[in-house]
Amino acid sequence: xxxxxxxxxxxxxxxxxxxxxxxxxxxxxxxxxxxxxxxxxxxxxxxxxxxxxxxxxxxxxxxxxxxxxxxxxxxxxxxxxxxxxxxxxxxxxxxxxxxxxxxxxxxxxxxxxxxxxxxxxxxxxxxxxxxxxxxxxxxxxxxxxxxxxxxxxxxxxxxxxxxxxxxxxxxxxxxxxxxxxxxxxxxxxxxxxxxxxxxxxxxxxxxxxxxxxxxxxxxxxxxxxxxxxxxxxxxxxxxxxxxxxxxxxxxxxxxxxxxxxxxxxxxxxxxxxxxxxxxxxxxxxxxxxxxxxxxxxxxxxxxxxxxxxxxxxxxxxxxxxxxxxxxxxxxxxxxxxxxxxxxxxxxxxxxxxxxxxxxxxxxxxxxx
Numbered sequence: 001x002x003x004x005x006x007x008x009x010x011x012x013x014x015x016x017x018x019x020x021x022x023x024x025x026x027x028x029x030x031x032x033x034x035x036x037x038x039x040x041x042x043x044x045x046x047x048x049x050x051x052x053x054x055x056x057x058x059x060x061x062x063x064x065x066x067x068x069x070x071x072x073x074x075x076x077x078x079x080x081x082x083x084x085x086x087x088x089x090x091x092x093x094x095x096x097x098x099x100x101x102x103x104x105x106x107x108x109x110x111x112x113x114x115x116x117x118x119x120x121x122x123x124x125x126x127x128x129x130x131x132x133x134x135x136x137x138x139x140x141x142x143x144x145x146x147x148x149x150x151x152x153x154x155x156x157x158x159x160x161x162x163x164x165x166x167x168x169x170x171x172x173x174x175x176x177x178x179x180x181x182x183x184x185x186x187x188x189x190x191x192x193x194x195x196x197x198x199x200x201x202x203x204x205x206x207x208x209x210x211x212x213x214x215x216x217x218x219x220x221x222x223x224x225x226x227x228x229x230x231x232x233x234x235x236x237x238x239x240x241x242x243x244x245x246x247x248x249x250x251x252x253x254x255x256x257x258x259x260x261x262x263x264x265x266x267x268x269x270x271x272x273x274x275x276x277x278x279x280x281x282x283x284x285x286x287x288x289x290x291x292x293x294x295x296x297x298x299x300x301x302x303x304x305x306x307x308x309x310x311x312x313x314x315x316x317x318x319x320x321x322x323x324x325x326x327x328x329x330x331x332x333x334x335x336x337x338x339x340x341x342x343x344x345x346x347x348x349x350x351x352x353x354x355x356x357x358x359x360x361x362x363x364x365x366x367x368x
Contacts, residue, residue: 043317067115073159078146098149172195179267260295265308267311
């Protein structure tokens with residue numbers, strides 16, 4: 001079996017609408033830009049291009065997918081929300097929530113983005129693929145059931161989980177979110193459930209400002225099944241790996257899942273314009289190795305990564321390439337173009353020790 005790679009050119013055509021130019025979009029007119037938002041298609045398109053150029057794509061099982069069906073969407077989102085989204089999408093586009101503009105046809109592209117995640121999770125959960133990466137766009141981890149925000153219009157990962165559970169393919173699922181922003185949408189959807197463990201590693205005080213606290217552990221049946229790791233700005237390679245070893249992996253081991261899904265954002269990277277973290281290409285490769293090894297030990301290697309944020313057109317492709325190469329056990333390398341500059345950008349030994357201690361303190365509070 002191979003590593004699956006799910007993508008579709010139409011997802012790159014998602015746009016915020018006519019925010020920065022006057023040419024109408026939709027139909028066969030491809031958007032000229034992201035429509036005035038930092039969520040730019042080029043970060044994803046350039047990742048796919050890099051896979052082509054290095055030849056890594058030839059070691060992957062490359063697939064596309066159908067749009068997520070209305071039935072799939074309704075397992076997570078209210079009918080009223082979907083109806084309003086579809087109406088605006090059919091009549092020129094608009095904005096439903098906070099920082100979520102879309103153009104005509106945005107509903108269908110968002111449903112396709114969710115469909116890529118659904119297909120990837122289905123194939124891995126059923127044993128058709130070893131593991132998979134879904135290059136979903138628009139992203140999904142900020143989308144609540146009835147309120148989209150942060151560029152997210154549908155809850156891609158939750159839609160995929162519910163589809164897999166409805167087919168009896170998975171009962172207990174871990175969602176690990178290493179996007180630099182708190183995965184508030186996924187948290188909200190599973191906050192009172194004990195069959196999905198949600199873990200979010202994010203920059204403290206970044207978007208959204210009103211969520212992601214360590215004390216938010218779930219409620220009712222979900223008490224203890226939500227873990228937030230609000231990490232200090234400036235956290236780099238060693239801090240991220242310490243968080244994995246000290247908190248994330250022990251929590252996953254205690255939960256003992258049927259499969260693991262990663263909300264894979266690359267905006268914790270060292271030059272991302274929307275964050276202040278210090279992760280590198282090597283960081284994402286090692287995070288992937290650690291979670292892949294964990295999946296192999298606990299759930300027959302059933303692991304799916306679903307693309308979320310990351311806003312550096314220059315650097316995201318290299319972070320993504322290293323991640324996918326690690327997932328596929330490939331020797332093909334795309335050398336980090338900023339490797340020489342990283343040494344002087346990483347936290348000092350004193351600050352790094354402080355960061356590691358802050359993670360140890362959070363682990364103690366989480367009883368891990």
